[in-house]
Amino acid sequence: MAIVPLSKLTLVGHQAEKDRVLEDLQELGCLEIVSLAPEAAPLADPSKQSREVLSYLDRCPQKQRPLTISTDFDPVRVEAEVLALKDRIHRLELERDTLMHRIEALAPWGDFDFPPAEDLAGRRLWFYVVPRNRVRELAASGLIWEDVRRDGRNAFVIVISESEPQGVPAPRVRTGKVSRRKLERRLHDVELELDDAYLERVRLTRWRVLLSRSLDALEDRAVRNYAAGQCYDSDPVFALRAWAPIEALDTLGSYAEEHGMAMEISDPGPEDKPPTLLRNTERREGGEDLVNFYKTPRYGSWDPSGVVLYSFAIFFAMIISDGGYGLILALIVSHYWKRLSGSAGGRRWRWVLFTLAAATIGYGILIGSFFGVAPGPGSLAARFVILDMADTTTMMGLSIAIGVLHVLLGNLMDAGRHGWSPRALPSLGWAMFVLGGYTLYLGARAGADAVRTPATAAAVGGLFLVLAFAGYGARPLARLGKGLAAMTRITAAFGDVLSYLRLFALGLASASLAISFNGMAASAWEGIPGVGILAALAILVIGHSLNLLLAVAGGFIHGLRLNVIEFLNWGLPEEGSLFRPFKKKGA
Numbered sequence: 001m002a003i004v005p006l007s008k009l010t011l012v013g014h015q016a017e018k019d020r021v022l023e024d025l026q027e028l029g030c031l032e033i034v035s036l037a038p039e040a041a042p043l044a045d046p047s048k049q050s051r052e053v054l055s056y057l058d059r060c061p062q063k064q065r066p067l068t069i070s071t072d073f074d075p076v077r078v079e080a081e082v083l084a085l086k087d088r089i090h091r092l093e094l095e096r097d098t099l100m101h102r103i104e105a106l107a108p109w110g111d112f113d114f115p116p117a118e119d120l121a122g123r124r125l126w127f128y129v130v131p132r133n134r135v136r137e138l139a140a141s142g143l144i145w146e147d148v149r150r151d152g153r154n155a156f157v158i159v160i161s162e163s164e165p166q167g168v169p170a171p172r173v174r175t176g177k178v179s180r181r182k183l184e185r186r187l188h189d190v191e192l193e194l195d196d197a198y199l200e201r202v203r204l205t206r207w208r209v210l211l212s213r214s215l216d217a218l219e220d221r222a223v224r225n226y227a228a229g230q231c232y233d234s235d236p237v238f239a240l241r242a243w244a245p246i247e248a249l250d251t252l253g254s255y256a257e258e259h260g261m262a263m264e265i266s267d268p269g270p271e272d273k274p275p276t277l278l279r280n281t282e283r284r285e286g287g288e289d290l291v292n293f294y295k296t297p298r299y300g301s302w303d304p305s306g307v308v309l310y311s312f313a314i315f316f317a318m319i320i321s322d323g324g325y326g327l328i329l330a331l332i333v334s335h336y337w338k339r340l341s342g343s344a345g346g347r348r349w350r351w352v353l354f355t356l357a358a359a360t361i362g363y364g365i366l367i368g369s370f371f372g373v374a375p376g377p378g379s380l381a382a383r384f385v386i387l388d389m390a391d392t393t394t395m396m397g398l399s400i401a402i403g404v405l406h407v408l409l410g411n412l413m414d415a416g417r418h419g420w421s422p423r424a425l426p427s428l429g430w431a432m433f434v435l436g437g438y439t440l441y442l443g444a445r446a447g448a449d450a451v452r453t454p455a456t457a458a459a460v461g462g463l464f465l466v467l468a469f470a471g472y473g474a475r476p477l478a479r480l481g482k483g484l485a486a487m488t489r490i491t492a493a494f495g496d497v498l499s500y501l502r503l504f505a506l507g508l509a510s511a512s513l514a515i516s517f518n519g520m521a522a523s524a525w526e527g528i529p530g531v532g533i534l535a536a537l538a539i540l541v542i543g544h545s546l547n548l549l550l551a552v553a554g555g556f557i558h559g560l561r562l563n564v565i566e567f568l569n570w571g572l573p574e575e576g577s578l579f580r581p582f583k584k585k586g587a
Helices: 015-028 046-058 075-109 132-139 180-213 215-230 246-258 285-292 305-320 323-335 344-367 392-416 422-446 449-469 476-487 490-498 501-527 532-571
Strands: 006-014 032-034 124-131 144-150 154-161 232-234 237-245 262-266
Touching (some): 006 246, 046 215, 075 144, 075 154, 132 154, 285 532, 305 323, 305 501, 323 532, 422 449, 422 490, 449 476, 490 532
Antiparallel strands (some): 032 237, 124 154, 144 154, 232 237
């Protein structure tokens, strides 16, 4: 578990070799491009355009028989054709709707051509639909107007004026300057063009299978084009800057030497903000996804992937609180094991799911619960039972102890990343405060007065470190202000530790529901002669299925919440950006 050290490198090569160099670097897949362009546009989702093209063809109401083999298929050309056609159809449909609206607006005034502007001496025609009971207001306005026609409710009026007239008791009807006859001719032409475009869309549907097979290549090309825009071009050379893992520098140096390129390497400077590249074993890689779900560790901090993965598994198991449910989860994981191996994300998550199932089974053995049934006295399973869910005091104490250890570990890991620097002291102070406060709590429960003084000293000493060093490096008054502001987290420390009581509460709820469904099934079996066994089986299947779904949902939500909010807020106060390698799709 580590954050991989990075170096900043700059490659300079001939402009004529730029496309080939970018393709080779994408094949290597070990760089994150840093923009050297004056105005770099943000990277859009490279899969969006290609997948929209495929979706557009799939949504076509009529389709041609798809081709699966073709010698003249060019995915780039087909993508460009579909995008151009989609844009053309969109523009034609907008124009058609506009024309239909204007034709409808002109219909009440009949078929006429607008007179030339010189014939009206600089005046214009203004169209209104005036309620019949308000025409007298128009007559009294002094405007030049003509009542073209009337229906049962309105009068269709044309006003002649140089500018938009005032005092007309109705809103203006916007008809444009083109006659209805010309609009109808243009509408006819647009509809013919649309028919041709729709037929062209149907024709292009023949490529949808081949296009789906080329999505990765199209997305790789889109990313290369974006990377090309991030380079600095000054004919006859170009420059590319990127972050690279230090173990890849030898390979990159050999490539640069082989292709006659200049390469400069430097360490991250104080003004740099390198991305974070996490490196874990295959069984712990899923922890990276759990961490990045909430925040990415800042470069130079520490990698919490393993801690989050295993603590999440423990919390999940405590919320499920049943080994039988763990067995069901293990069966589901084993069923989908090979299917999950088809992608990198699937391989990571199958180990996460395996860890959750194993932890749930293990914890179920420790509390002696399998589908809400406890092992019989003297049985082998009974020998491993060391916890009793009905012992509220012990289980609540266990949950608080886990919370203390989790918050304590987060602060110690955050302090450890600073080494012997004074910047480590605030986190160390919070660790002392939490440990001292918990020791006081245990001493009060056990009546051990001897621990009161050292525990109080640890807690007070920890708060002093927070007050004195939270603003380290600032001016005295600002430093004091930052220290006082940091002290407000005292309530957060208590609240975060007590938040772990949800482990016991949710676990008790899950166990109680399992026992309740068993009792209902037993009552149905005994109380309904003949078909009682069927009713009991239905209650068991439906009840335990529902309980398992609720428990799994609670395990994911609350188990993950305790890690990403309570734990990481203490262990990773600063957030970084994830390393996004410039690589080919699926590499």
